[in-house]
Amino acid sequence: MNEIRILSPTGVIGSGFREESFQRGVELNPHFIACDAGSTDGGPAFLGGGVPHFAWEGTKRDLRLMMLARDKLNIPLILGSCGTAGGDAGLAWMREIALEIAAEEGLKFKLACIHSEQDKAYVKRRLKEGRIAPLHPAPHFDEDTIDRATHIVGMMGPEPIAAAIEDGADMVLAGRASDTSLFAAVPMMQQANMGLAWHLAKIVECGAACVVQRKRPDSVFAWLRDDHFVIEPLDLDNRCTPQSIASHTLYENADPFLITEPGGTIVTTDAHYEAETDRSVRVSGSRFEPAERYSIKLEGAEKVGYQFVIIGGVRDPYILRQLDSWLEQLLERFKERVVDLFGGDIGDDDYTIIPRVFGRDGVMGPLEPMPKVGHEVGIVFELTGPDRQIAHALAQTFSHLALHFPIPEWRGLITGLAIPYTPAELDKGEVYRFCVNHVVYPDDPCEMFRTEFEEV
Amino acid sequence: MAKLGDLAKLIRSKNAGSFWLTFDIMFDDEETYRRVIDSGAVTPESFAAIYKVSLDDIKFVNHDAARAIKISIPRPIFQGEMADADLYGGQQYGPLVEIEVG
Numbered sequence: 001m002n003e004i005r006i007l008s009p010t011g012v013i014g015s016g017f018r019e020e021s022f023q024r025g026v027e028l029n030p031h032f033i034a035c036d037a038g039s040t041d042g043g044p045a046f047l048g049g050g051v052p053h054f055a056w057e058g059t060k061r062d063l064r065l066m067m068l069a070r071d072k073l074n075i076p077l078i079l080g081s082c083g084t085a086g087g088d089a090g091l092a093w094m095r096e097i098a099l100e101i102a103a104e105e106g107l108k109f110k111l112a113c114i115h116s117e118q119d120k121a122y123v124k125r126r127l128k129e130g131r132i133a134p135l136h137p138a139p140h141f142d143e144d145t146i147d148r149a150t151h152i153v154g155m156m157g158p159e160p161i162a163a164a165i166e167d168g169a170d171m172v173l174a175g176r177a178s179d180t181s182l183f184a185a186v187p188m189m190q191q192a193n194m195g196l197a198w199h200l201a202k203i204v205e206c207g208a209a210c211v212v213q214r215k216r217p218d219s220v221f222a223w224l225r226d227d228h229f230v231i232e233p234l235d236l237d238n239r240c241t242p243q244s245i246a247s248h249t250l251y252e253n254a255d256p257f258l259i260t261e262p263g264g265t266i267v268t269t270d271a272h273y274e275a276e277t278d279r280s281v282r283v284s285g286s287r288f289e290p291a292e293r294y295s296i297k298l299e300g301a302e303k304v305g306y307q308f309v310i311i312g313g314v315r316d317p318y319i320l321r322q323l324d325s326w327l328e329q330l331l332e333r334f335k336e337r338v339v340d341l342f343g344g345d346i347g348d349d350d351y352t353i354i355p356r357v358f359g360r361d362g363v364m365g366p367l368e369p370m371p372k373v374g375h376e377v378g379i380v381f382e383l384t385g386p387d388r389q390i391a392h393a394l395a396q397t398f399s400h401l402a403l404h405f406p407i408p409e410w411r412g413l414i415t416g417l418a419i420p421y422t423p424a425e426l427d428k429g430e431v432y433r434f435c436v437n438h439v440v441y442p443d444d445p446c447e448m449f450r451t452e453f454e455e456v
Numbered sequence: 457m458a459k460l461g462d463l464a465k466l467i468r469s470k471n472a473g474s475f476w477l478t479f480d481i482m483f484d485d486e487e488t489y490r491r492v493i494d495s496g497a498v499t500p501e502s503f504a505a506i507y508k509v510s511l512d513d514i515k516f517v518n519h520d521a522a523r524a525i526k527i528s529i530p531r532p533i534f535q536g537e538m539a540d541a542d543l544y545g546g547q548q549y550g551p552l553v554e555i556e557v558g
Contacts, residue, residue: 040474040535042543043535135475137530138475243522246519247522249519249522250480250519250522250524250526251480252470252471252473254472254473254476255517255528256517256519256526257519271521273521352538354538356541362541363542363547363548364548364551365541366532367508367532367548369506369551370551433537434535434536437475
């Protein structure tokens with residue numbers, strides 16, 4: 001019987017795992033180690049600003065253990081969505097950490113870096129050719145969007161990763177990649193049962209998230225065989241059950257039975273889950289249906305402006321009972337002040353101000369079914385302008401205006417906001433938004449990705 | 457009558473990518489899972505009413521192996537847009553906890 005053994009150290013590098021669990025996995029002699037290094041989950045700031053979500057120190061700690069294990073076993077180590085967003089900046093950040101570890105530990109290996117950042121001319125050409133299609137729901141996307149985007153990445157499938165390993169890479173640092181592709185690449189190279197391989201990949205890409213009671217990020221191990229796979233957590237105090245494994249396809253996924261990948265769909269409708277031991281689960285019956293057209297998902301971020309935030313609390317019952325009208329009048333008065341300040345150079349369209357009322361509907365906004373005001377509320381005012389200087393001037397002006405904004409009940413100067421910080425205006429930095437939810441239909445699964453090899 | 461929050465082992469919401477929001481209502485045992493489904497308290501219609509969303513936009517699934525009800529909708533505000541208050545979509549399930557189950 002063919003068997004591929006897979007070690008998944010943790011759901012995302014930098015979040016940690018128990019060294020003891022990981023070493024137990026190493027002793028089980030895996031054929032490869034793979035780990036996700038990114039996500040869009042933290043929002044557009046990481047792709048837009050080219051900055052990582054996790055700390056250098058945490059990432060280095062996790063990567064060192066993986067690189068030492070790779071060296072010991074002489075197997076491929078695959079990391080994808082490097083530096084959170086998987087853009088060129090994130091890939092360079094991860095490469096630097098890897099090279100630092102290699103120098104410290106005296107490791108020698110062949111490194112492949114697979115770039116997923118997209119050339120704007122390429123994206124424009126594919127758009128013109130009608131080879132870019134929106135997913136549902138999608139923002140408007142045209143040539144201007146492409147020009148405005150600070151970064152656009154394509155989410156690679158397993159093909160560029162498999163190609164790099166075929167060309168001798170010991171360690172693969174991939175730009176943006178679907179989490180599952182990191183685990184599907186080696187099984188695909190070995191002509192494994194891909195229905196099972198993809199389903200397995202979907203479960204282990206989150207590390208030990210598939211256990212009954214998740215205590216901390218940790219490692220899991222999987223055995224992929226011809227007609228089934230088995231998953232077992234590497235912390236002996238952790239257990240997987242058929243229900244916990246079946247439940248994992250629910251997580252962060254719109255449809256648990258049909259999961260879209262670049263080359264097709266993972267179908268888990270007929271998957272069968274049974275206990276292998278009291279800690280491990282055997283899965284069979286998953287299928288992979290190839291798509292009619294291979295597609296690569298695009299992710300892009302564009303800059304919206306520069307933001308300052310002011311946080312204040314209100315405890316005065318009289319302000320609270322007229323909170324909406326107080327806020328409305330405050331915003332109206334602020335509009336007039338902006339004209340005073342900028343003499344019409346900054347119009348209504350050049351800035352935004354959003355008040356969030358926590359303690360009423362700060363979490364759900366217009367969807368809140370019970371927008372009741374309690375004995376106090378916290379208000380977060382977000383001021384976004386075209387650049388830092390203007391946004392700062394707007395925030396300074398607004399905070400003073402809001403602090404003393406009157407209500408009819410009180411005669412004399414009031415101070416209506418409890419502000420916990422000095423200065424009151426918090427520099428939130430550049431603001432980005434996701435500007436794409438589209439796919440490209442390439443001629444070849446690898447055409448959007450560029451691989452660089454080096455001997456470390 | 458019982459509240460859905462008392463019957464479920466976990467009710468959660470989360471981004472499913474940047475453009476979808478998904479809700480999981482998970483149960484420990486078959487009996488409770490079936491009771492909630494059979495009660496008709498959690499349906500596409502009841503969900504649509506709470507979240508002010510069109511029925512056509514709702515993906516509603518009963519996942520027997522996981523003993524879970526799963527509902528997904530296009531995100532009312534795309535993740536990370538300035539007006540978005542819940543970057544991870546993690547706190548949008550609150551009203552589901554209070555649903556009365558017969």
